[in-house]
Amino acid sequence: MSDLVKEQIMGESISAKVPLWEVRGIYKAFPGVQALNDVSMSIFPGEVHALVGENGSGKSTLAKCLAGVHQPDNGQILYQSQLVTIRNPLEARAHGVATIYQEFSLIPTLTVAENIYLGRYPISITGVIDWAAVRQGTRTILKQLSLTIDPDMVVKSLSVAEQQLVEIAKAISMESNLLIMDEPTAALGIVETEHLMELIRRLTSQNKAIIYISHRLDEVFQIADRVTILKDGKWVTTAPISQLKMSEMVHKMIGFDIEQHYPKERNTQPDTCLEVENLTTENGVNGVSFSIKVGEVFGLGGMLGSGRTEIARAIYGLDKIVSGNITLYGRPAKFHSPSQAVMAGVGMVPENRKSDGCFFNFEGPKNITISRLKELLRGPFLNLTIERNYGESYVKRMNIPATALERSVQFLSGGNQQKVIVARWLFSKARLLIMDEPTQGIDIGAKLEVYNVINELTASGISIILISSDFPELLAMSDRIGVVRDGHILHITDGHLMTEYQLIGMASGVGMDDDTERILAGAQ
Amino acid sequence: METISKFFRSTVAGPFVAFLLVATIASLATPRFLMVQNLSNVSLQVATVAVVAIGATLVILTGGIDLSPGSTVALVTCTLAILVKNMGLPLPIGVLLVLLMGIILGIINGVLSTYGKIPSFIVTLATMSIYRGLAFLITNGTPIFSVSPALEPLFYGKFIGIPLPFYYVVILYSLGALFLRNTIPGRAIYAVGGNESAARLTGIAVNRSRMMAFVIAGLTAAIGGVLLAAWLNSGSPNYGAELGLQSIAAAVIGGASLAGGYGSMIATLFGALTVAIVQNGLNLLAVPASWQEITLGIVIVLAVGLDMWRGEMGRGLSRLFRQPAPK
Numbered sequence: 001m002s003d004l005v006k007e008q009i010m011g012e013s014i015s016a017k018v019p020l021w022e023v024r025g026i027y028k029a030f031p032g033v034q035a036l037n038d039v040s041m042s043i044f045p046g047e048v049h050a051l052v053g054e055n056g057s058g059k060s061t062l063a064k065c066l067a068g069v070h071q072p073d074n075g076q077i078l079y080q081s082q083l084v085t086i087r088n089p090l091e092a093r094a095h096g097v098a099t100i101y102q103e104f105s106l107i108p109t110l111t112v113a114e115n116i117y118l119g120r121y122p123i124s125i126t127g128v129i130d131w132a133a134v135r136q137g138t139r140t141i142l143k144q145l146s147l148t149i150d151p152d153m154v155v156k157s158l159s160v161a162e163q164q165l166v167e168i169a170k171a172i173s174m175e176s177n178l179l180i181m182d183e184p185t186a187a188l189g190i191v192e193t194e195h196l197m198e199l200i201r202r203l204t205s206q207n208k209a210i211i212y213i214s215h216r217l218d219e220v221f222q223i224a225d226r227v228t229i230l231k232d233g234k235w236v237t238t239a240p241i242s243q244l245k246m247s248e249m250v251h252k253m254i255g256f257d258i259e260q261h262y263p264k265e266r267n268t269q270p271d272t273c274l275e276v277e278n279l280t281t282e283n284g285v286n287g288v289s290f291s292i293k294v295g296e297v298f299g300l301g302g303m304l305g306s307g308r309t310e311i312a313r314a315i316y317g318l319d320k321i322v323s324g325n326i327t328l329y330g331r332p333a334k335f336h337s338p339s340q341a342v343m344a345g346v347g348m349v350p351e352n353r354k355s356d357g358c359f360f361n362f363e364g365p366k367n368i369t370i371s372r373l374k375e376l377l378r379g380p381f382l383n384l385t386i387e388r389n390y391g392e393s394y395v396k397r398m399n400i401p402a403t404a405l406e407r408s409v410q411f412l413s414g415g416n417q418q419k420v421i422v423a424r425w426l427f428s429k430a431r432l433l434i435m436d437e438p439t440q441g442i443d444i445g446a447k448l449e450v451y452n453v454i455n456e457l458t459a460s461g462i463s464i465i466l467i468s469s470d471f472p473e474l475l476a477m478s479d480r481i482g483v484v485r486d487g488h489i490l491h492i493t494d495g496h497l498m499t500e501y502q503l504i505g506m507a508s509g510v511g512m513d514d515d516t517e518r519i520l521a522g523a524q
Numbered sequence: 525m526e527t528i529s530k531f532f533r534s535t536v537a538g539p540f541v542a543f544l545l546v547a548t549i550a551s552l553a554t555p556r557f558l559m560v561q562n563l564s565n566v567s568l569q570v571a572t573v574a575v576v577a578i579g580a581t582l583v584i585l586t587g588g589i590d591l592s593p594g595s596t597v598a599l600v601t602c603t604l605a606i607l608v609k610n611m612g613l614p615l616p617i618g619v620l621l622v623l624l625m626g627i628i629l630g631i632i633n634g635v636l637s638t639y640g641k642i643p644s645f646i647v648t649l650a651t652m653s654i655y656r657g658l659a660f661l662i663t664n665g666t667p668i669f670s671v672s673p674a675l676e677p678l679f680y681g682k683f684i685g686i687p688l689p690f691y692y693v694v695i696l697y698s699l700g701a702l703f704l705r706n707t708i709p710g711r712a713i714y715a716v717g718g719n720e721s722a723a724r725l726t727g728i729a730v731n732r733s734r735m736m737a738f739v740i741a742g743l744t745a746a747i748g749g750v751l752l753a754a755w756l757n758s759g760s761p762n763y764g765a766e767l768g769l770q771s772i773a774a775a776v777i778g779g780a781s782l783a784g785g786y787g788s789m790i791a792t793l794f795g796a797l798t799v800a801i802v803q804n805g806l807n808l809l810a811v812p813a814s815w816q817e818i819t820l821g822i823v824i825v826l827a828v829g830l831d832m833w834r835g836e837m838g839r840g841l842s843r844l845f846r847q848p849a850p851k
Binding site for chain 1: 702705706707708711714715717718719721722723724725726727728729785786
């Protein structure tokens with residue numbers, strides 16, 4: 001008995017000294033960019049090691065080197081002090097590395113259970129796949145995550161948040177000693193995030209190591225043991241989380257100090273921009289009324305699936321309106337299609353900029369001019385020189401890298417892609433802009449720029465409908481907020497008069513019960 | 525040097541290299557290839573494929589596909605023959621009517637695939653069958669020869685010593701390139717193929733763009749049909765069987781992506797030239813038709829493969845021609 005205890009202690013003290021995984025002097029270049037430049041880090045068993053840095057700092061590239069997606073140009077990867085070469089994702093998996101990618105790796109047409117066991121289906125004695133075991137195993141894994149998703153559901157019928165959770169479940173179900181999580185909470189709500197945090201703690205207590213990549217620094221402080229900061233592909237520092245302050249971390253990430261997280265300016269003018277009366281749609285919006293002033297930011301606060309996006313869709317002509325009235329600058333504005341909305345001066349910055357926003361077959365200028373090509377007409381023809389000039393001036397104005405002028409926008413970071421889309425609506429002279437999760441998955445520096453852009457837009461008389469799951473951001477950046485639940489606006493109030501606590505309580509419908517309180521306590 | 529380096533990274537590089545390669549091989553294999561008479565022949569042979577490939581490229585750019593132009597060509601040659609020879613209509617009126625018919629056939633493809641929401645592959649697979657069936661129906665399955673003495677000069681005529689089809693190709697491709705590069709509907713076609721959802725959200729009438737591509741495809745197929753009828757001074761339900769796939773081949777050799785959004789007129793023209801030179805070269809060498817088909821297939825794989833692998837090769841080539849960037 002005492003020997004066993006001794007051995008365990010011994011084992012622990014050894015494992016505390018020998019890293020489970022280690023990378024030394026990693027270099028990786030892509031055409032035109034040195035993504036990793038002499039980066040080293042070590043990961044110990046049972047630790048949550050956060051990897052932070054701005055977009056393009058090399059976090060994901062480093063993770064992908066460990067996951068076998070990329071092969072470093074130079075440098076060493078060691079597993080339990082042994083040099084290893086990871087040539088592809090299968091080899092990484094054989095070494096016990098499981099990855100949750102930012103981009104989904106699920107197959108949309110298969111069921112949850114089929115996806116989780118993809119490529120390693122258990123075979124019964126008769127030689128066919130043991131579907132009962134697949135379902136049972138899936139249920140067990142989902143239960144660990146406190147998820148109530150049916151294993152037989154087809155993945156594409158799940159919400160984005162649910163898909164993300166299945167993605168996590170899939171990675172966890174693999175026999176692994178290292179779990180790499182790249183922005184695992186980007187699509188999750190508060191409650192799901194809290195479940196994930198609990199799960200991470202449980203995994204580390206089983207001595208698994210976790211590399212946690214996130215832009216949400218509050219999460220990093222909540223869950224990480226140590227932090228490695230990267231900037232421009234270079235290692236900046238590695239430190240225990242207890243030795244770092246938030247402001248310090250931000251400074252190291254972006255290279256300068258941020259005085260204010262939310263530089264809100266109030267630019268509301270007395271005139272009315274949009275008036276929505278008793279709006280009901282086929283897609284679940286039910287008797288919604290509100291108005292927006294010129295230069296105002298109107299926030300729609302609610303949980304995923306509350307109907308906040310559907311309200312925006314109805315205004316933009318995407319969903320069929322059953323009853324109610326909409327006027328824009330005093331004119332009837334019940335649009336039947338986005339092209340009518342665009343013509344009338346409404347623009348949308350969609351939640352998913354990759355699938356709904358960017359044209360990857362276009363360079364920057366064509367992405368910007370697409371919603372107002374008439375501006376480029378000289379006679380019947382588009383003048384490409386004028387387009388190029390506009391492109392240059394907007395790229396400069398929005399502080400987008402000049403490479404966007406020559407190359408496809410797919411090579412831009414998420415934050416810069418977002419700025420290209422905002423530039424598009426600036427160019428089209430939109431007077432009302434719907435911004436759906438404009439800062440999702442972009443880093444602090446770029447977020448700040450988006451906030452400044454919002455200020456600039458409202459100062460020039462553009463009104464904004466802001467949808468965001470980041471409640472502190474929503475409260476700080478909105479002049480007024482409508483709390484949405486079940487397709488209905490429950491309450492409209494000034495942004496600065498409401499606390500995050502109240503907003504969550506109203507939006508989730510739980511009021512101030514224990515669950516909310518616990519979550520809020522955990523978040524602080 | 526910078527221009528050369530830029531060229532190897534541009535989208536026209538792949539098809540241009542393919543074209544250069546087959547032209548070089550053809551001229552090495554037979555000295556007759558480079559003779560003026562033969563080059564003039566090539567320009568005749570390339571004309572129909574090239575013209576039909578204009579429409580094929582537009583449809584592919586929107587992310588669709590058109591399998592029917594070969595059948596449209598057949599139906600056009602037969603209709604033109606009947607209108608002019610059997611019904612005695614003046615040739616210009618006949619030509620106008622069959623061009624109109626091409627537009628209508630394109631509208632049918634377009635309406636079914638956009639508003640009818642049937643995938644364009646299925647729609648045009650069906651109309652490919654229907655249009656050719658109609659050609660057999662109206663001719664009772666027999667070709668109509670010696671349509672009109674006025675028809676042949678449309679194809680065999682010359683202007684300043686150069687065959688007319690050369691001018692048709694140059695003019696139509698210039699118009700096509702102008703349309704794609706410098707008009708709003710042209711730009712919209714790229715946008716729809718590049719990201720349909722984003723196109724819709726930026727206010728582009730997606731269905732209208734798709735319709736336009738199919739209508740133009742119908743029109744260019746009809747022009748191709750008129751050219752073929754003039755070339756052979758006849759109409760037959762068996763004409764143009766290979767044109768549908770050859771026009772798609774020209775577009776993909778030209779680097780058009782079947783997913784939509786990528787491709788250009790100039791690149792397709794190089795693609796069409798590649799197809800024509802392969803055929804012409806093998807004709808000169810008296811290679812049997814079966815081997816011509818096999819060779820064309822191999823060229824398609826090589827050309828598209830070349831383009832796919834160009835990522836690495838192009839970088840290597842452009843590195844050769846690039847001066848070191850100042851640090």
